[in-house]
Amino acid sequence: MRKTEFLELLAFHIGPLSIGATVLTTWLVMALLTGLAWFGTRRLSVATPSRLQTMLEGALLAMQHAIEAVAPGYAAQLLPFIGSLWVFIAAANLIGLVPGLASPTDNLSLTVALAMLVFFSVHWFGIRIDGFKAYLRHYLDPNPLFLPFHLLGEITRTLTLAIRLFGNMMSLELAALLVLLVAGFLVPVPLLMLHIVEALVQAYIFGMLALVYVAGALQFHELKRED
């Protein structure tokens, strides 16, 4: 059982690539976010910022401070990736509230894609900052016997990252759909309000976990530098 999506009507294929509702909704979210960013930053003022600019600056500084608290000194490097995760997942989760649209995050392909990006970004930042050999060496720390557990942890945390977001968002939409079918019109409204909270919480959790994973890789570098 799945919510009926308007954008499914626009699905098409480009060769082997299937452009379904999830991808189209993602493009819509990307367009909205980019449009909002462009609109909010087209007339930036240092002395007299507009309300929208103030809101954007506040959101950006909040994300920067959150990253700085977990990975001190790396906020500038991590902000584009982690901030985009927060913004995109929150927007993708919330767009499901629009009638005729479904959250793209209730699609396992998207959550796995994001989880894989987090997986690769952890190694990317680790290798970039630590160096290839030094970064790989931490898998042997404190003992080479821990290597399988390290590898298992890398895979499982990536899977849980993808499954957690997918499961929460899918179950939330499913629950709302079930309530709508059973109880009727307007009854799922409180559930939709819960959807808002859940959408923001899940975005925060996903981004924060990604940040913690990346910070874990950086922490090894920091510990080594302290030694």
Next chain:
Amino acid sequence: MELDWSTLALEALNFLVLVWLLRHFFYRPVLAVIEKRQAETAKQIHDAEAVRQEAETLKSEYTARLTKQDEAHAAAQARLDAEIAAERGRRLTALATEIETERRRRETLEARERGEHEAALERQALVLATRFAARLLDRLAGPEVDAKLADLALAEIAAQAPEKFDGLRDTLRAADASIKVISAYPLDEPRRQAFAAALTRLAGRSLAPGFSEDATLKAGVYIMAGSWVLMANLRDELGFFASGFEHGD
């Protein structure tokens, strides 16, 4: 719950594109504005700090200048106090000296005035005494007093040493020298002889004095030989008495 690899690949690509877009349209410009504002704020803080330091410097300089002025003022005040004290002491000393001089001058003046006053009183008293004595002697004057004064003159002549009458002897040494014995009342014969004997003894040669009367003598005798005179009468004694007091004797 199915995994679509093409969707997965497209979503991964979509996200990376989104990261680039947000970085270009959101993070960079907003961070640039924030940095610019922070830079301006830092510049303002720096300027404010510079102004504050300048103010602190000026305050320190002003405080130092104020302290120096206070010290100079205190020193000037001390000098002025010392000068005032010295001037006051000098003027007090001068005033004390002036007061002492004035006091002495006044004491002298008062003493002189008192002396003059006392002298005037004395003179007045003596004048009164003289008048009183003259009036009293006028009433007492008579032949008895005249005789007594004649006897007194004789006793005086007899008591004095002959050397005290050198002037008389020089006067009487001349051959034509005459001597007069004037009395208020006529002298009896024994007294006339006594005067003649006494005068002869003084002159060292025989004399015959001429006797006459003058009522203005009141009582007593007046002996005259040339410029030498012997006054033993009330008129001359009172006159001598009065003139003696007028000369301060």
